[in-house]
Amino acid sequence: MTIPPMNEVVPPEVRERLDRLVDELPYNEEIPRRSGDVAFNHAWEIRAFAIATAMHDDGAFDWPEFQGELICSIQAWESDNDTTAGWSYYDRWMEALERLLQAKGMLDTAELDRRTAEVLSTPANSHHHPPAREPVAVVPPRAGEGRPNE
Amino acid sequence: MTTPAEAPNSGGHTDGFPSQGPHPVAGTFPRSDAEVAARVKAMESILVEKNLIASDAIDYMSSVFENEVGPHLGAKATARAWVDPEFKLLLLADATAACHQIDIGGIQGEEMIVLENTEDVHNIVVCTLCSCYPWPVLGLPPNWYKYPAYRARTVRDPRGVMAEFGFDPGPDVEVKVWDSSAELRYWVLPRRPEGTEGWGEEELAALVTRDSLIGLTDVSVPE
Structure with a gap:
């Protein structure tokens, strides 16, 4: 993939294609929206959404297959829960995606459980640099060039 | 809208959907x-x-969808700081606590520091190693935030990067570049634009862009 310019804007046709996928989803009225557009409340929801749409786009599965799993997941949740407390469309989304990928032999639930536990037990900073409490560069007024803080 | 019963059957499945076994879902799926x-x-x-x-x-x-989550929370905190001096003091002293006060959560163990832009100092944020980003406040990082070009150039030539985004902080302003890490994440409190005296918080928040919270641009009133 070539790196697009920094101020890249996603082409409208990609957005439209995704909107069409969303329109075909079951329990469409349950999808969180703001001003009519699909809305997300957590970063992981976008990531889960992106994994499913990217894999479908890549030919890993047909959209109706995912729809079918999503219907099952939502119906099962509804039959097991009397209230709307705890309801989350994207929890069901993740469950549907997991089950579909497992059925396709692409993902093993036990492996996913193990990896999830690893993620949860990994300290937030383990792969990163320590906190930098001073600026890494300061460009003084009326100067064009950076002066890295050594 | 498509109801479940009418869901399209464009895939290659004779029964419309892949065969389903029993769904033992209750209680096993993570909740938090x-x-x-x-x-x-x-x-x-x-x-x-x-x-x-x-x-x-x-x-x-x-x-x-990267704009669909997050930046509006940073914008909300910014607008509150512009109209509420006490909140601004708290935001600059302890951003995590200030954000909690207006129901913006984060990940435990992560510290956030908010950098105030002033007449004399403009702040810009980068993660020199990867793409550490205050996502509870700003949402997902834009793709370019992860590019080596942004990470390296922002440290070397922050004014040049800002110019690419159409912004010039002015020659009299000192530019400080801050390096976010996983446990310490920076974001910028932009200056309140002139001509917004008496504006309400929601109106003000609508002016605040994601790029201004990273420090690539300032906040301006559309003409």
Whole structure:
């Protein structure tokens, strides 16, 4: 993939294609929206959404297959829960995606459980640099060039 | 809208949907956001490792919606700081606590520091190593935030990077570049634009852009 310019804007046709996928989803009225557009409340929801749409786009599965799993997941949740407390469309989304990928032999639930536990037990900073409490560069007024803080 | 019964059957399945076994779902699925977020991350890492999907492809799909979560929370905190001096003091002293006060959560163990832009100082944020980003406040990072070009150039030539985004902080202003890490994440409190005296918080928040909270631009009133 070539790196697009920094101020890249996603082409409208990609957005439209995704909107069409969303329109075909079951329990469409349950999808969180703001001003009519699909809305997300957590970063992981976008990531889960992106994994499913990217894999479908890549030919890993047909959209109706995912729809079918999503219907099952939502119906099962509804039959097991009397209230709307705890309801989350994207929890069901993740469950549907997991089950579909497992059925396709692409993902093993036990492996996913193990990896999830690893993620949860990994300290937030383990792969990163320590906190930098001073600026890494300061460009003084009326100067064009950076002066890295050594 | 498509109801479940009418869901299109464009796939190759004779019965419309893949065959379903019993669904033993109750009680086994993770409930907390931290758990499900970890599960999403784990799933992505496994799929990428197995070459079933490219990380770039997921990034690309995410980028379509990257503005849908987050920046509005940073904008809300910014607008509150502009109208409420006490909140501003708290935001600059302890951003995590200030954000909690207006129901913006984060990940435990992560510190946030808010850098105030002034007449004399303009702040810009980068993660020189990867793409550490205050996502509870700003949402997902834009794709370019992860590019080596942004990471390296922002340190070397922050004014040049800002110019690419159409912004010039002015020759009299000192520019400070801050390096975000996983446990210490920076974001910028932009200056309140002139001509917004008496504006309400919601009106003000609508002016605040994601790029201004990273420090690439300032906040301006549309003409």
